Amino acid sequence: MFFSRSALILCALACATPPTFARTSDPITVVVPFAPGASADVTMRAIAQKLTEQSGQTVIVENRSGGGGIIGAEAVKSSAGRGTMLYQSNIGSHGINPSLYGDRLTYDAIKDFKSVSLLWRFPSVLAVSSQSQARDVASLIKLASEKNLTYGSAGTGSSGHLLGAMLSEATGKPMTHIPYRGAAPAIVDLAANRIDFFFVSYSSIRKLVEDGRLRVLAVASDKRMKLLPDIPTLAERNVNGVVVDSWFGVSAPAGTDDATIDRLHKLFAAAARDPEIVRKLESDGVEAVGSTPLEYDAVIKTDIERLGSVVRRIGVTPE
Structure with missing residues (x-):
């Protein structure tokens, strides 16, 4: 069978794989x-x-x-x-x-x-040391009226930093940010009660919570976590707008x-x-x-x- 040169070119162009970003x-x-x-x-x-x-x-x-x-x-x-x-x-x-x-x-x-x-x-959870006087959100806010609370984060500008600042703003209580190089060292200091609270993922602190070294007070989300059905959201405790997923x-x-x-x-x-x-x-x-x-x-x-x-x-x- 005979094909013209132009027909072969058109066929080649039609059959060629285009140079897309990803091929299978x-x-x-x-x-x-x-x-x-x-x-x-x-x-x-x-x-x-x-x-x-x-x-x-x-x-x-x-x-x-x-x-x-x-x-x-x-x-x-x-x-x-x-x-x-x-x-x-x-x-x-x-x-x-x-x-x-x-x-x-x-x-x-x-x-x-x-x-x-x-x-x-x-979502992040609001966690404190088991040694903390804060047993719930209300007692944490009361404690903030008595002293300047410190909160840790995984670094300046992290979600934990923003949530701590949002909590300070929502409650009208001054609170001091302590940035760490990652969540792990902040969790160590939280468990030792060297900082007052930390907004962190539950998966990062689960073992310490189960071992009784940390306590979760609230969830910084619009809804409760399936894994923690008994832990309220901050909004349920009348602290509104402190939400970052x-x-x-x-x-x-x-x-x-x-x-x-x-x-x-x-x-x-x-x-x-x-x-x-x-x-x-x-x-x-x-x-x-x-x-x-x-x-x-x-x-x-x-x-x-x-x-x-x-x-x-x-x-x-x-x-």
Whole structure:
């Protein structure tokens, strides 16, 4: 059979695979802006493994910690066209950093990325030492009338820092922020009663609570946790507006085409909603999500505005 040269060219163009951001045969690399072994890293690896089991798609988790998430975000921002690289976006990198760093931030959380899916989220709990005089929220506020309370956080500008400042604002009581280099050393000082309270994920302190060394007074969320049905929200104790849910998802470079975003969203959402993953997360007080890209966009934009106003009111500057 004879084909003209022009027909062969047209056929080649029609059959060629377009140079999209991600092809099924290519591995996906997810850049995690936390150190190996961190809870966000462990959860991302579990979801990546489940995604591979479900679809056969290879997923590589690469840790690029440091700079409050900036190092990892910069790497993914500039990766378009050089392989399938995604970023484990989170409340810090995409919710707090835009206001915390302002013009000094080297990426734009909205313009430089496209949302793929919100994968999981969890509230913080208000915890005190078992040695504390505070037995509930009311007695903690009463204690704040008698002395200047100190509260720890995983670092300046972290969700724990903002929640402590929001509690001070909501109660009208001055409270002193003590930043730590991560949650672990803050938890040690909390258990020893060297700081008065700490807003932290329940999974980080669960063993100390079960051992009787820490006490949970309230949940900083709109609803109670399934894992702690007897622990009230702060709003139930007439402390309103002190709500920050930490969240984690995946985002792609801004140049990623919509068809690829759709394919990636389906892969990651299915993995996050797998019953095994859901059970694992729920056992730690974490909610599996697997949202659409538009739903994740809405979460990011809402928190940039809401948490940005908190950052500006309390005058937070990066360390």
